[in-house]
Amino acid sequence: MRNARSYFAPLAIGAPQPVREIPVTPSRMIHFFDPSNAKLRGKVPDMARSADVLLGNLEDAIAADKKEAARAGLVEVGREADLGGTPLWTRINALESPWALDDLVTLVTEIGSVLDVVMVPKVEGVEDIHYVDRLLAQLEARSELQRPILIHAILETAQGVANVEEIATASPRMQGISLGPADLAASRRMKTTRVGGGHPGYRVIADPSSGDARPSYQQDLWHYTIGRMVDACAAAGIFPYYGPFGDIKDEVGCEAQFRAAYLMGCVGAWSLHPVQIGIAKRVFSPEVDEVRFAKRVLEAIPDGSGVHMLDGKMQDDATWKQAKVLVDLATMLARKDEELAEAYGL
Numbered sequence: 001m002r003n004a005r006s007y008f009a010p011l012a013i014g015a016p017q018p019v020r021e022i023p024v025t026p027s028r029m030i031h032f033f034d035p036s037n038a039k040l041r042g043k044v045p046d047m048a049r050s051a052d053v054l055l056g057n058l059e060d061a062i063a064a065d066k067k068e069a070a071r072a073g074l075v076e077v078g079r080e081a082d083l084g085g086t087p088l089w090t091r092i093n094a095l096e097s098p099w100a101l102d103d104l105v106t107l108v109t110e111i112g113s114v115l116d117v118v119m120v121p122k123v124e125g126v127e128d129i130h131y132v133d134r135l136l137a138q139l140e141a142r143s144e145l146q147r148p149i150l151i152h153a154i155l156e157t158a159q160g161v162a163n164v165e166e167i168a169t170a171s172p173r174m175q176g177i178s179l180g181p182a183d184l185a186a187s188r189r190m191k192t193t194r195v196g197g198g199h200p201g202y203r204v205i206a207d208p209s210s211g212d213a214r215p216s217y218q219q220d221l222w223h224y225t226i227g228r229m230v231d232a233c234a235a236a237g238i239f240p241y242y243g244p245f246g247d248i249k250d251e252v253g254c255e256a257q258f259r260a261a262y263l264m265g266c267v268g269a270w271s272l273h274p275v276q277i278g279i280a281k282r283v284f285s286p287e288v289d290e291v292r293f294a295k296r297v298l299e300a301i302p303d304g305s306g307v308h309m310l311d312g313k314m315q316d317d318a319t320w321k322q323a324k325v326l327v328d329l330a331t332m333l334a335r336k337d338e339e340l341a342e343a344y345g346l
């Protein structure tokens with residue numbers, strides 16, 4: 001573990017200086033595509049126009065015999081596609097796999113200058129981040145890159161969850177963490193075949209009372225993990241994301257799961273299919289009425305102190321900070337989206 005004095009020192013001679021602040025840009029959805037698929041590569045400019053972040057996936061969902069084609073396809077995208085300023089991320093293969101080393105070496109040396117973030121799957125602890133951190137620094141130095149590539153960890157093993165606070169602060173490159181509910185379910189031996197979302201069997205039931213049916217409510221299987229992840233990220237100054245929702249046809253279920261994550265503090269989710277881009281955009285952009293109310297709170301309490309009443313609701317220093325979170329997010333999104341800017345009055 002680096003000490004406080006050396007935390008921001010480059011890990012290789014000639015590597016760029018690590019960033020002090022993680023860039024705050026729209027990332028309501030990290031849109032996954034398979035770069036081995038030539039037809040999808042042709043759609044990259046369209047995808048980049050509709051998604052906040054585009055991610056070339058090299059790991060799970062890419063068959064073993066397509067791994068090299070996916071890596072080469074992503075290099076082609078990085079070199080040739082017009083992304084119009086949309087950040088390009090990748091998810092490399094797991095560090096234990098035969099492909100991870102070549103993923104990093106090839107991508108950083110070939111397209112490092114246009115690659116913003118490397119998503120690392122199945123992170124178990126700080127040692128995984130430290131390995132990628134040092135290797136990235138060496139490769140950045142070799143390629144004479146001027147800015148560091150950031151790291152995003154997927155929280156998808158029981159050990160990773162046990163170490164989530166240390167993972168979040170393992171390197172100044174840490175951009176954020178995503179929940180990986182499919183692998184995490186397997187790692188924990190949870191009894192589900194779903195990729196994220198709820199389960200009808202996970203519920204609380206009311207006590208029996210004579211003659212009445214006992215109401216029962218489905219609970220969120222991911223609440224605990226999202227809570228841990230959000231706190232670890234907020235404490236470290238990095239960003240938490242809900243990961244994949246695999247039931248593509250269940251748009252209502254997807255929206256509900258994304259909204260629960262948004263309300264708990266996540267800034268975005270993965271979109272696996274174009275239909276989920278719209279869902280994430282809707283959910284992770286604050287509601288117009290909330291933003292307009294939050295603006296009124298900030299206007300009513302210019303110095304953010306004291307106690308005030310607004311529409312019968314108590315406002316004080318804490319609600320001022322809540323309002324600031326919403327207005328700051330809305331302002332950042334409004335810079336990218338004219339429709340939102342108009343709706344928010346920003």
Ligand SMILES: CC(=O)SCCNC(=O)CCNC(=O)[C@H](O)C(C)(C)COP(=O)(O)OP(=O)(O)OC[C@H]1O[C@@H](n2cnc3c(N)ncnc32)[C@H](O)[C@@H]1OP(=O)(O)O
Pocket residue numbers: 032033034040043047057060061182183195244248271272273274
């Ligand atoms: C647990 C995890 O690790 S999750 C992360 C790994 N998984 C992934 O990355 C999956 C990414 N998504 C996909 O592979 C696909 O969306 C699937 C397999 C889920 C569904 O694919 P399909 O059955 O082809 O979906 P569907 O028929 O609705 O596709 C409609 C159109 O959207 C396109 N499309 C589907 N997914 C995507 C995508 N992620 N990005 C862009 N376009 C897409 C299809 O190519 C198709 O285009 P066309 O009309 O020009 O032929």
Ligand SMILES: O=CC(=O)O
Pocket residue numbers: 060154156179180181182183184195243244
């Ligand atoms: O990689 C994602 C997951 O849910 O597993």
Ligand SMILES: [Mg+2]
Pocket residue numbers: 060121156180182183
């Ligand atoms: Mg996974």
